[in-house]
Amino acid sequence: MQVHFRNGYTSRIWIAIMRYDPAGCGQYGNWATKGWWSIHPGGSVYAFNTNNRYFCYYAEAQDGRCGTVRTVQFTSIETRSTHA
Numbered sequence: 001m002q003v004h005f006r007n008g009y010t011s012r013i014w015i016a017i018m019r020y021d022p023a024g025c026g027q028y029g030n031w032a033t034k035g036w037w038s039i040h041p042g043g044s045v046y047a048f049n050t051n052n053r054y055f056c057y058y059a060e061a062q063d064g065r066c067g068t069v070r071t072v073q074f075t076s077i078e079t080r081s082t083h084a
Helices: 022-028
Strands: 002-006 013-020 031-039 044-049 054-061 070-073 080-083
Touching (some): 013 044, 031 044
Antiparallel strands (some): 002 044
């Protein structure tokens, strides 16, 4: 399953993610981190492929607004977009 982010906000945003990856990150607590992606308003970015149901993301906006860390759970095997 592909994970994409789309910026539905009025300012540029930056995204960082954390995803469960015991095969690649077993010695680091089983979670891989990656970032930062810069996404302009209306833009989108491909982040990663996964077979897991959970991942977390954090977003910050150019206008100074900060997000909180959010955990996402997929409810089906469809590709979904997450709006920051």
